[in-house]
Amino acid sequence: MTHGISIQLNNFLAAFILLTSFALLAQRRIYGLLVIFAWQGFFLSLSSAIVAYTADIRHLYVSAALTLLLKVIVLPYILYALINKLNIFREVEPLVNIPTTMLIGVALVIFSYHLTAPVRELSTLFTRTTLAVALSTVLLGFLMMITRKKAVTQVIGFLAMENGLFFAATSATYGMPLVVELGVALDILIAALIFGIFIFQIRTTFDTLDLTEMEKLKEDS
Amino acid sequence: MNILEQLLTEAMQIALTALAAPLFVGWVRMLKCWSQGRRAPGILQPYRNLLKLFSKDILLAENASWVFRATPYVVFGTILMAGSVIPVISSELPLSASADIIALVALFGIARFFTALAGMDVGTSFGGMGSSREMMIASLAEPAVLMTAFTVSLFSHSTSLSVIVKYVQGLSFFLSPSMAFVFFAFILIMLAETGRVPVDNPVTHLELTMIHEGMILEYSGRHLALMEWAGMMKLFVFSSLGIALFSPWGIASDVAGVPFALLLVALKLTAIGVIVVLIETGMAKMRIFRVPEFLGTAFLLATLGMLSHFMLE
Numbered sequence: 001m002t003h004g005i006s007i008q009l010n011n012f013l014a015a016f017i018l019l020t021s022f023a024l025l026a027q028r029r030i031y032g033l034l035v036i037f038a039w040q041g042f043f044l045s046l047s048s049a050i051v052a053y054t055a056d057i058r059h060l061y062v063s064a065a066l067t068l069l070l071k072v073i074v075l076p077y078i079l080y081a082l083i084n085k086l087n088i089f090r091e092v093e094p095l096v097n098i099p100t101t102m103l104i105g106v107a108l109v110i111f112s113y114h115l116t117a118p119v120r121e122l123s124t125l126f127t128r129t130t131l132a133v134a135l136s137t138v139l140l141g142f143l144m145m146i147t148r149k150k151a152v153t154q155v156i157g158f159l160a161m162e163n164g165l166f167f168a169a170t171s172a173t174y175g176m177p178l179v180v181e182l183g184v185a186l187d188i189l190i191a192a193l194i195f196g197i198f199i200f201q202i203r204t205t206f207d208t209l210d211l212t213e214m215e216k217l218k219e220d221s
Numbered sequence: 222m223n224i225l226e227q228l229l230t231e232a233m234q235i236a237l238t239a240l241a242a243p244l245f246v247g248w249v250r251m252l253k254c255w256s257q258g259r260r261a262p263g264i265l266q267p268y269r270n271l272l273k274l275f276s277k278d279i280l281l282a283e284n285a286s287w288v289f290r291a292t293p294y295v296v297f298g299t300i301l302m303a304g305s306v307i308p309v310i311s312s313e314l315p316l317s318a319s320a321d322i323i324a325l326v327a328l329f330g331i332a333r334f335f336t337a338l339a340g341m342d343v344g345t346s347f348g349g350m351g352s353s354r355e356m357m358i359a360s361l362a363e364p365a366v367l368m369t370a371f372t373v374s375l376f377s378h379s380t381s382l383s384v385i386v387k388y389v390q391g392l393s394f395f396l397s398p399s400m401a402f403v404f405f406a407f408i409l410i411m412l413a414e415t416g417r418v419p420v421d422n423p424v425t426h427l428e429l430t431m432i433h434e435g436m437i438l439e440y441s442g443r444h445l446a447l448m449e450w451a452g453m454m455k456l457f458v459f460s461s462l463g464i465a466l467f468s469p470w471g472i473a474s475d476v477a478g479v480p481f482a483l484l485l486v487a488l489k490l491t492a493i494g495v496i497v498v499l500i501e502t503g504m505a506k507m508r509i510f511r512v513p514e515f516l517g518t519a520f521l522l523a524t525l526g527m528l529s530h531f532m533l534e
Binding site (some may be wrong): 011012016019022110113129 | 514524
């Protein structure tokens, strides 16, 4: 019975992760984005803890704790500090309008559902159904990176993509080995710091965070 | 259940829809007053308003056609019909077989169609404005409502409300992502369809932002009373639809269980009133051009609910 309940709980959390991915696409304010991103990390960590408990895999607890620490507290804080420092309070500027982005997002979800169908057939893990959600989270993060102009929102899209990858690892194989997990966590932390410096540099050089401005780097022909 | 008991339950359901709706609205208004730090009129104030309006004369515009005069009765009738098919006190509702959840959406559609026509009938600018806005919102809300209906009926393999209620009651441990999505979609739709705050403001007259009030601005006397009553019933019907779909526990299956079911429904409605007022107090009215986004979100949630039914369950 506990098994049945954890499957339901895990599916429920998967649905919430999917929901937060869409919320990231829909949110117009940068602070709102950070809050949603933190929630996504929270659901992710809760989901891995449930998987760890149900499948009795110790190292997944460590991953869950790391996710909680990094993606719910540290990364949002770093980004928050960055946003404050850069004084970006304006609304997020999407390249494609938001309802259209949402529709593309729904199409991506259907696409990933079909793409993961063979894996779902073969896998025996109880998390196999959430794989489609994991893949759609990756694709939605990708979509967010593509459709946003500003560097900070693209970074959040990137981090959401990483969330999706982590979730995919948990649902496809009960998580990566601990060494890999630790490496990825460190990577993400470093990446966020580098992004911070990078974004700051873009700002001081171009006086804007709009990446379309960088097209001016081309030589005049 | 014999025919007499069936008739009795049906009569009680209809009476509940018609008579409890003003009470529910009174409760919501009372909460709203308290949340804004005002002193509330009694919970029975909507009844008093209706009585006052019924006793007044009708003032008709010179160019009002039969559409204008017929609309209050049509709207009142369709909404009452909608209320009579939602199994909220007993799942053995005889009329419930006559209209499923899609027909229910159509009933709301009829009411809306006539209200919009009546808004334009007299030819005042406010009425026309209200009608055109109402139609814009309707065209966006209806796909979302239908998507919600489809997702819910995917579970029970039936569009009949009675079957859905019985199915959900039969589940032991119920934590389904698609139901959660559909639930949130339903809340958004309910706010839009019943003209609550983020979409329309039910308490403003003579404001440029009004939608529903704009359409019924020309009504007076008995007609206005019926329109207002229908509006109250619409909120009640949507709330009971929410109860039937998402928290049907305690809905009786025979006549003996009806008193207890009534008590539970009263409790649930009290809670729904609190939720509605919390949402309304926490939000500001949206710009009309933000409404498509709001309802787009509802549609998206309902679609996600349907997708996750296939993906995760």
